[in-house]
Amino acid sequence: MGTKIAVKIAEKGLKKGFVANKAGISLSAFSKILSGETKEPKLKVAIKLARVLETSVEELWGHLVE
Structure with a gap:
C-alpha cells in the first residue's frame, strides 16, 4: 500500500x-502508512x-x- 502512495x-x-x-x-501517522506499519488505515483517512x-x-x- 505504501508503495502505491509513494509512487x-x-x-x-x-x-x-x-x-x-x-x-x-x-x-508520524503518514510515515507508518508509507512504511506498511499501518496496513489498513481507517476508511476516513484512506478517503x-x-x-x-x-x-x-x-x-x-x-x-x-471489496
Whole structure:
C-alpha cells in the first residue's frame, strides 16, 4: 500500500509533510502508512489521502472496499 502512495507522491512532485497536512493526519501517522506499519488505515483517512493524491481509495487500497 505504501508503495502505491509513494509512487503517487513522486508522480505529483509532492512532499510527505504536505500530503499528511492536507489529509489532516500527523506526519508520524503518514510515515507508518508509507512504511506498511499501518496496513489498513481507517476508511476516513484512506478517503482523505486518495483525495489529496487525486486518485481513488480503490487504486490505493482496493481490498478495503471489496
